[in-house]
Amino acid sequence: MGERTRIGVIMGSVREGRLCDRVTAWVVRSLQGMEQLSVQVIDPVQFGIGGGRPKGVFAKDLSKQLAGMDGFIVITPEYNHSFPAALKELIDSAYDEWQTKPVGFVSYGGISGGIRAVEQLRQVFAELHTVTLRDSVALPDIWSRFDDSGELIDAGRTDSSLRKMVQRLRWWAAATRSARSVAPYDEAV
Ligand SMILES: Cc1cc2nc3c(=O)[nH]c(=O)nc-3n(C[C@H](O)[C@H](O)[C@H](O)COP(=O)(O)O)c2cc1C
Numbered sequence: 001m002g003e004r005t006r007i008g009v010i011m012g013s014v015r016e017g018r019l020c021d022r023v024t025a026w027v028v029r030s031l032q033g034m035e036q037l038s039v040q041v042i043d044p045v046q047f048g049i050g051g052g053r054p055k056g057v058f059a060k061d062l063s064k065q066l067a068g069m070d071g072f073i074v075i076t077p078e079y080n081h082s083f084p085a086a087l088k089e090l091i092d093s094a095y096d097e098w099q100t101k102p103v104g105f106v107s108y109g110g111i112s113g114g115i116r117a118v119e120q121l122r123q124v125f126a127e128l129h130t131v132t133l134r135d136s137v138a139l140p141d142i143w144s145r146f147d148d149s150g151e152l153i154d155a156g157r158t159d160s161s162l163r164k165m166v167q168r169l170r171w172w173a174a175a176t177r178s179a180r181s182v183a184p185y186d187e188a189v
Pocket residue numbers: 013014015017018019020021077078079080081082108109110111112113114142
């Protein structure tokens with residue numbers, strides 16, 4: 001058996017009444033059914049992001065959580081053809097902690113399913129020396145995707161897209177963890 005892959009699931013919205021809660025709960029439930037994964041939800045609200053609270057005290061905790069992960073799934077809505085400011089603030093709060101790690105995306109929104117937000121995030125994560133996955137999961141018309149109990153409606157294809165993305169995330173997480181243990185990335189200059 002290989003090592004467990006530690007995945008940080010990053011919530012992209014801090015909006016009151018956010019649908020991000022439902023999307024995140026579905027992702028976490030799906031990941032819990034997969035072997036050899038440990039999952040940590042990283043919620044910007046917990047770190048004082050987006051709420052106008054002093055966040056200095058939280059910065060160390062955020063850095064520690066990000067540093068402890070092998071890879072990330074970023075859950076993002078689309079706001080005005082981009083991603084939320086709170087998500088940018090969380091991303092910008094760290095640097096080394098992202099480097100060389102894989103990042104997958106679950107997006108949601110109106111007709112586009114958030115893909116424009118994801119394309120912009122790819123540019124941001126390139127600057128942070130991450131590996132963004134080609135595979136992603138998009139949930140268009142997010143308002144009608146969950147039933148009253150929070151279950152994804154007609155989940156079949158979406159579940160299998162998520163599974164495929166997570167398997168590839170694990171591949172990259174194992175590959176990059178192994179590469180870091182052989183040679184520090186900082187020395188590749
Ligand atoms: C400020 C704002 C801008 C939005 N812009 C878009 C958009 O450009 N494209 C889109 O598909 N949906 C857009 N939406 C719809 C959101 O994707 C949808 O409301 C989603 O539920 C927001 O995520 P949240 O509930 O987790 O905050 C926008 C929503 C908000 C609040």
